[in-house]
Amino acid sequence: MPREARLHVTPPLIGLVVISLVLLGAPIPIGAVAINSDVGLTPYKGQVIIRSQIRYTSKRDDPTDQDRNNWILAMPQTLVYGFTESFAGILTIPYLHKELRSTSGGERIVRQDAGIGDISVLAKGRVYTRDFPGATSRLSLLGGLELPTGESGDADARGKLPRTLQLGSGSWDPIVGATYTWQSLDDEWDVSLTYQVNTTANKLEFGDVVQHTVAYQKRVLPWRLPERGEYTLLNIVLEANGVWAQKNTSHGSRVDNSGGYTLFLSPGLQVASKYAVAELSVQLPALQVLNGNQVETDVVVVGSVRVTF
Amino acid sequence: MKGKGQGVMALAVVLWWAAAPAQPLYAEIQQMELAVDGLSCPFCSLGLEKKLTRVEGVAAVTIHMKQGLTDVQPKPDQPLNLADIRRAVKEAGFTLRDIRLTVNGAVAHEDGAWVLESSGDGTRFLLFDAEHAQTERSSGAAPISVGNEFLRTLEDAAQRGTHVVVTGRVHEHAGLPAGLLIERIELQQP
Numbered sequence: 001m002p003r004e005a006r007l008h009v010t011p012p013l014i015g016l017v018v019i020s021l022v023l024l025g026a027p028i029p030i031g032a033v034a035i036n037s038d039v040g041l042t043p044y045k046g047q048v049i050i051r052s053q054i055r056y057t058s059k060r061d062d063p064t065d066q067d068r069n070n071w072i073l074a075m076p077q078t079l080v081y082g083f084t085e086s087f088a089g090i091l092t093i094p095y096l097h098k099e100l101r102s103t104s105g106g107e108r109i110v111r112q113d114a115g116i117g118d119i120s121v122l123a124k125g126r127v128y129t130r131d132f133p134g135a136t137s138r139l140s141l142l143g144g145l146e147l148p149t150g151e152s153g154d155a156d157a158r159g160k161l162p163r164t165l166q167l168g169s170g171s172w173d174p175i176v177g178a179t180y181t182w183q184s185l186d187d188e189w190d191v192s193l194t195y196q197v198n199t200t201a202n203k204l205e206f207g208d209v210v211q212h213t214v215a216y217q218k219r220v221l222p223w224r225l226p227e228r229g230e231y232t233l234l235n236i237v238l239e240a241n242g243v244w245a246q247k248n249t250s251h252g253s254r255v256d257n258s259g260g261y262t263l264f265l266s267p268g269l270q271v272a273s274k275y276a277v278a279e280l281s282v283q284l285p286a287l288q289v290l291n292g293n294q295v296e297t298d299v300v301v302v303g304s305v306r307v308t309f
Numbered sequence: 310m311k312g313k314g315q316g317v318m319a320l321a322v323v324l325w326w327a328a329a330p331a332q333p334l335y336a337e338i339q340q341m342e343l344a345v346d347g348l349s350c351p352f353c354s355l356g357l358e359k360k361l362t363r364v365e366g367v368a369a370v371t372i373h374m375k376q377g378l379t380d381v382q383p384k385p386d387q388p389l390n391l392a393d394i395r396r397a398v399k400e401a402g403f404t405l406r407d408i409r410l411t412v413n414g415a416v417a418h419e420d421g422a423w424v425l426e427s428s429g430d431g432t433r434f435l436l437f438d439a440e441h442a443q444t445e446r447s448s449g450a451a452p453i454s455v456g457n458e459f460l461r462t463l464e465d466a467a468q469r470g471t472h473v474v475v476t477g478r479v480h481e482h483a484g485l486p487a488g489l490l491i492e493r494i495e496l497q498q499p
Contacts, residue, residue, distance in 0.1 A: 045401070045402070084400075085402040129347075131404035133346055134348065134377050184349055225375045230374055274354060277352055
């Protein structure tokens with residue numbers, strides 16, 4: 001019998017709250033957008049930004065006796081183009097490699113899949129801007145679609161792969177959202193919220209997904225900004241990334257072992273220059289409220305590089 | 310005229326210019342400094358540099374992020390259109406708060422207004438100072454644009470036919486010639 005939703009609060013939550021309080025007391029930052037979100041990328045008119053990311057997710061905390069280990073290597077490539085100074089398009093093409101190891105009948109089984117996942121296309125329009133000397137405040141709205149470009153019916157020698165191992169959802173899924181940035185020579189905040197409506201394909205409908213991100217950046221190098229010129233910056237980053245997923249529906253019935261909420265606290269580092277930004281972040285699940293017997297996430301490690309032309 | 314006939318400086322003197330058609334601002338600009346708001350990250354500043362560098366008449370661009378200032382180096386003997394500069398900053402996604410120019414030219418006193426005619430292509434700037442930018446004009450009185458601080462230098466230059474180098478902030482009104490709010494005037498050395 002599936003268990004009820006489980007609440008799991010981890011020690012990292014306590015540690016990162018302490019760290020964040022220390023950071024809030026220290027001086028002078030500057031930087032770029034949240035590491036674990038693409039929706040904050042803001043190009044100028046005619047600018048092309050390419051973000052190449054690699055994300056490794058490890059899930060090993062299995063409440064059943066199957067000893068399930070699930071890892072996902074995702075390499076989303078994001079292309080952003082500024083049609084005007086306030087309207088941009090965001091295209092994300094994910095390459096995925098998924099693997100699930102489990103024990104069944106005393107035998108250790110490995111199943112995996114790799115390839116292109118569901119491509120997403122977003123439009124982003126800036127609806128509010130207030131610029132100050134050395135600072136800016138901006139609000140943008142987002143809308144788009146996740147396309148069923150990833151395989152949703154792959155199989156191996158044991159038959160059709162579980163839905164969680166498939167590369168795509170098979171459905172056309174609208175996305176809406178908003179993102180706000182306050183950036184100054186002293187500090188930066190990024191807040192974003194997206195809602196993805198998952199539709200039905202092959203009698204399966206993944207639950208809708210809400211993602212929220214709150215990110216704070218602070219410059220550590222150079223400690224004092226030179227009066228003249230431009231610089232390359234080293235920033236420390238702290239993000240709170242939350243993902244809430246509704247339960248899936250299969251053949252008209254709710255799937256109990258699906259859905260839930262995970263809150264990650266994600267410290268990171270960022271090196272930002274005029275031509276490129278390099279980033280590294282570790283997402284630690286501070287709170288996991290998962291329905292049923294789902295395997296919990298241990299850690300997500302994210303590295304990315306942004307370049308512009 | 311001092312103390313008398315204080316008026317809306319810009320409106321009063323600019324009306325005298327009203328017959329002149331709106332024109333792009335070309336001048337022998339020695340130096341241009343832009344005050345740009347919203348400059349708050351190095352990755353973002355590349356857009357401003359690229360947009361400004363592509364403006365005709367711009368030789369080089371240097372951005373000073375902490376001060377929020379951008380130095381634009383004009384190409385010698387080439388016109389520099391301020392409308393193009395404004396458009397470039399806008400397309401880069403920032404707000405242009407101020408333009409400070411250093412312009413070389415000859416001065417003349419015409420109908421109560423001091424005028425700087427650029428050495429380059431003869432573009433004319435209406436000169437005024439901060440004090441007189443805020444004054445109101447009474448009917449029938451001649452407008453006053455420049456106070457004593459700069460007046461002596463302007464009169465000296467006009468009498469001798471010497472060129473001056475004026476540094477000041479640009480004031481533009483749609484459809485009307487540009488004004489220059491004087492910060493510094495120097496007689497040009499021969």
